[in-house]
Amino acid sequence: MKSLFIRCLTISTLAVAPIGLAHSQGTLPLNAAASVNGVIISNDAVEQGIQAALAQGQKDSPELRKAVVAKLIEIHLLAQQAEKDGIANSDKANRQLALIRQNYLADLELSTFIANNPVSDADIQAEYQREIASLGAQGTIVEYKVSDIAVATEADAQAALARIKKGESFDKVAKSVSLAPNKVQGGAVGWVQAGQTLPQIAAVLTTLSKGQVSPTPIQMPQGWYLIKLEDKKSSQPPSFEQAKAAIRNGLIQRKQFEFLSQLRKGANIVVQ
Structure with a gap:
């Protein structure tokens, strides 16, 4: 009964569609899937997005990976624009970021507790x-x-x-x-x-x-x-x-x- 417990922070379903990604002229680090204005999107971040999509019933495929990378690029573009527009440090943004941090720490504490107190x-x-x-x-x-x-x-x-x-x-x-x-x-x-x-x-x-x-x-x-x-x-x-x-x-x-x-x-x- 998964939805009845311990899931405060959710990830939106990633729509899978054919997407063409622009190729950068630079060389990316080994663990990088892409970069946006010099900011690296790691393969680990992409893997997290893929796992979230799989958990919601989507099929693993090259198209899914492209969709996840494209979505992360969009997020980085919007986040960088928010910085430029001066809204990244607004009260609203800080409240939401604090909530995200609290939810992440809550999940981390629970997973750490179970790791230290496993079910045999x-x-x-x-x-x-x-x-x-x-x-x-x-x-x-x-x-x-x-x-x-x-x-x-x-x-x-x-x-x-x-x-x-x-x-x-x-x-x-x-x-x-x-x-x-x-x-x-x-x-x-x-x-x-x-x-x-x-x-x-x-x-x-x-x-x-x-x-x-x-x-x-x-x-x-x-x-x-x-x-x-x-x-x-x-x-x-x-x-x-x-x-x-x-x-x-x-x-x-x-x-x-x-x-x-x-x-x-x-x-x-x-x-x-």
């Missing part, structure tokens, strides 16, 4: 056995087909919920206001088990009927969420090898949640 194969095996035991005598699992809307504040979530209650479709509102990458799919998350979500989500998800939207916004460490139960089904549990990756991701998310909870307990937080 023994942890995964124990969790699999626990989940199998929790199924009871019937031995079936319940899966939920979910859509979600992620916003920054409770007020934004309440406004989105009000639109849905007035008759707007969930997917239309998701496309309009959600901050999660899956907004382009109308907030569709796909099939999940309650145990694969964080406790706040699971507590609400298991009470919903098919087609129902969470009656109130759900507060998460990363923002506020609305969820919709699109469908529900029972099935036989997967084998350990089939479930291993999903369990690992769920345990990682649980560790991240516990880490954030510890930080909250040790912090002096004042909310208006």
Whole structure:
């Protein structure tokens, strides 16, 4: 259930189209894909853009690489023009840059925490056995087909919920206001088990009927969420090898949640 967790900073989908790139007369360093007025665009930056596009379902190809390089060139051109126009140090720019820095540092801290506190194969095996035991005598699992809307504040979530209650479709509102990458799919998350979500989500998800939207916004460490139960089904549990990756991701998310909870307990937080 990727969009329900830990993704504050997103990258726009890169449209793939035939693009002709001008060739510079100079010689570029080994790790350079291009340069813009002497400013290097590294192959590492291009690779990050490619990985972001692949994560959003695009196919790896020479055309994708050209599109990523072209987009990075556009970004450098606009950024350099912003410097020339004197808006790079405006209050608005500085606020946004500070937010980007905070989001990056938050992601970096979480990834560093997980690297220092990894999920072991023994942890995964124990969790699999626990989940199998929790199924009871019937031995079936319940899966939920979910859509979600992620916003920054409770007020934004309440406004989105009000639109849905007035008759707007969930997917239309998701496309309009959600901050999660899956907004382009109308907030569709796909099939999940309650145990694969964080406790706040699971507590609400298991009470919903098919087609129902969470009656109130759900507060998460990363923002506020609305969820919709699109469908529900029972099935036989997967084998350990089939479930291993999903369990690992769920345990990682649980560790991240516990880490954030510890930080909250040790912090002096004042909310208006």
